[in-house]
Amino acid sequence: MSTINFAAREINFKIVYYGPGMSGKTTNLKWVFQQVPQNRKGEMVSLATEDERTLFFDFLPVDLGEVKGFKTRFHLYTVPGQVFYNASRKLILRGVDGLVFVADSAPNRLRANAESMRNLRENLAEYGIKAEDIPIVLQANKRDTPDALPVEMIQAVIDPEMRLPIFEAVATTGVGVFETLKAVSRQVLSRVAAAS
Amino acid sequence: MVEPAIALFGGAYENASQVLEELLRESGARYALLLDRKGFVLAHKEALWAPRPPALDSLATLIAGNAAATQALAKMLGESRFNELLHQGATHGLYAEEVGELALLVVIFDNSAPVGRVKLFGKRAVQALEVITRDSVVQPGTLGIDHEYRDGASALLDELFGN
Numbered sequence: 424m425s426t427i428n429f430a431a432r433e434i435n436f437k438i439v440y441y442g443p444g445m446s447g448k449t450t451n452l453k454w455v456f457q458q459v460p461q462n463r464k465g466e467m468v469s470l471a472t473e474d475e476r477t478l479f480f481d482f483l484p485v486d487l488g489e490v491k492g493f494k495t496r497f498h499l500y501t502v503p504g505q506v507f508y509n510a511s512r513k514l515i516l517r518g519v520d521g522l523v524f525v526a527d528s529a530p531n532r533l534r535a536n537a538e539s540m541r542n543l544r545e546n547l548a549e550y551g552i553k554a555e556d557i558p559i560v561l562q563a564n565k566r567d568t569p570d571a572l573p574v575e576m577i578q579a580v581i582d583p584e585m586r587l588p589i590f591e592a593v594a595t596t597g598v599g600v601f602e603t604l605k606a607v608s609r610q611v612l613s614r615v616a617a618a619s
Numbered sequence: 620m621v622e623p624a625i626a627l628f629g630g631a632y633e634n635a636s637q638v639l640e641e642l643l644r645e646s647g648a649r650y651a652l653l654l655d656r657k658g659f660v661l662a663h664k665e666a667l668w669a670p671r672p673p674a675l676d677s678l679a680t681l682i683a684g685n686a687a688a689t690q691a692l693a694k695m696l697g698e699s700r701f702n703e704l705l706h707q708g709a710t711h712g713l714y715a716e717e718v719g720e721l722a723l724l725v726v727i728f729d730n731s732a733p734v735g736r737v738k739l740f741g742k743r744a745v746q747a748l749e750v751i752t753r754d755s756v757v758q759p760g761t762l763g764i765d766h767e768y769r770d771g772a773s774a775l776l777d778e779l780f781g782n
């Protein structure tokens with residue numbers, strides 16, 4: 424649940440980027456960090472291995488500005504995508520308000536996408552959350568891969584009911600990065616507004 | 620969103636701040652923070668003499684992550700919890716303790732402040748903070764974020780991330 428600090432007049436939301444290893448989660452955050460003006464972001468914290476694979480999480484706070492007297496902030500996190508980091512991945516999901524699922528468009532990662540989505544459902548279930556009950560936006564990243572699979576084929580394995588919005592992206596050049604983030608943020612805001 | 624949230628405001632916030640302030644005075648520590656388990660800062664105090672603290676957002680996130688990892692380790696070893704987190708370097712130390720189910724107290728101190736004192740007054744502060752935060756737990760839906768708020772925030776999203 425979003426955290427509200429009435430004293431500081433702040434409302435904070437937690438958005439987590441999920442997906443298989445190497446799909447481009449950290450690259451999404453790096454792009455946001457590069458593009459957002461200095462006064463609208465905090466430090467980016469990356470807990471990564473020597474070879475730049477996420478070990479625990481990346482973190483980037485983004486200041487949206489003031490709404491109705493409340494400073495509104497999005498805390499963006501990525502999880503480590505590698506299968507054997509599941510214990511840490513689970514911890515990052517605590518208190519999540521919205522999710523971006525970053526899928527890899529390469530043909531040899533199709534199964535990894537599917538497995539990561541299944542893993543997400545399992546981990547959410549441990550917090551008593553159904554995937555249907557939380558805003559999730561899909562991103563088909565690495566659209567610049569020469570043999571990139573059709574988006575529908577990717578969605579078919581991670582969202583067979585074709586229920587979720589999906590955005591095409593090339594995170595290295597920023598294509599689709601803001602669109603994805605805006606979409607999940609809007610859903611999070613709508614959900615909170617509807618709850619009150 | 621399934622998790623209840625702590626919303627500190629008004630008197631509860633004042634009381635929590637006062638507890639942190641007292642803790643700093645009695646322990647001689649630099650900074651004291653009350654966080655929720657997700658790594659958001661609920662309240663914080665700095666000693667007047669202390670230099671500017673590092674980015675509190677990052678600090679809070681790392682400590683919450685660290686605490687979560689520590690508790691996961693405890694569970695794996697069949698412990699219900701490990702009591703506290705204590706890190707000490709050549710000149711600085713960091714002490715963190717759970718405040719009920721939903722919050723954490725963090726104290727950052729110079730080595731001029733004896734660690735025993737930090738822990739003693741830290742634990743005392745935790746007791747007071749536990750009561751305050753318990754009374755400040757709100758269920759989602761009572762927070763008063765309405766459609767007007769959503770529309771305002773939505774417009775800011777376009778402003779920041781483009782149309």
Ligand SMILES: Nc1nc2c(ncn2[C@@H]2O[C@H](COP(=O)(O)OP(=O)(O)OP(=O)(O)O)[C@@H](O)[C@H]2O)c(=O)[nH]1
Nearest residue numbers: 444445446447448449450477503504565593594595
């Ligand atoms: N060609 C191409 N490469 C990309 C794209 N997005 C990310 N990459 C590259 O893919 C590699 C992995 O990207 P990361 O962002 O570190 O992947 P990750 O999902 O954070 O991986 P883990 O931390 O292991 O879970 C890096 O070399 C990126 O530069 C893209 O859209 N196109």
Ligand SMILES: [Mg+2]
Nearest residue numbers: 448449476477
């Ligand atoms: Mg990464």
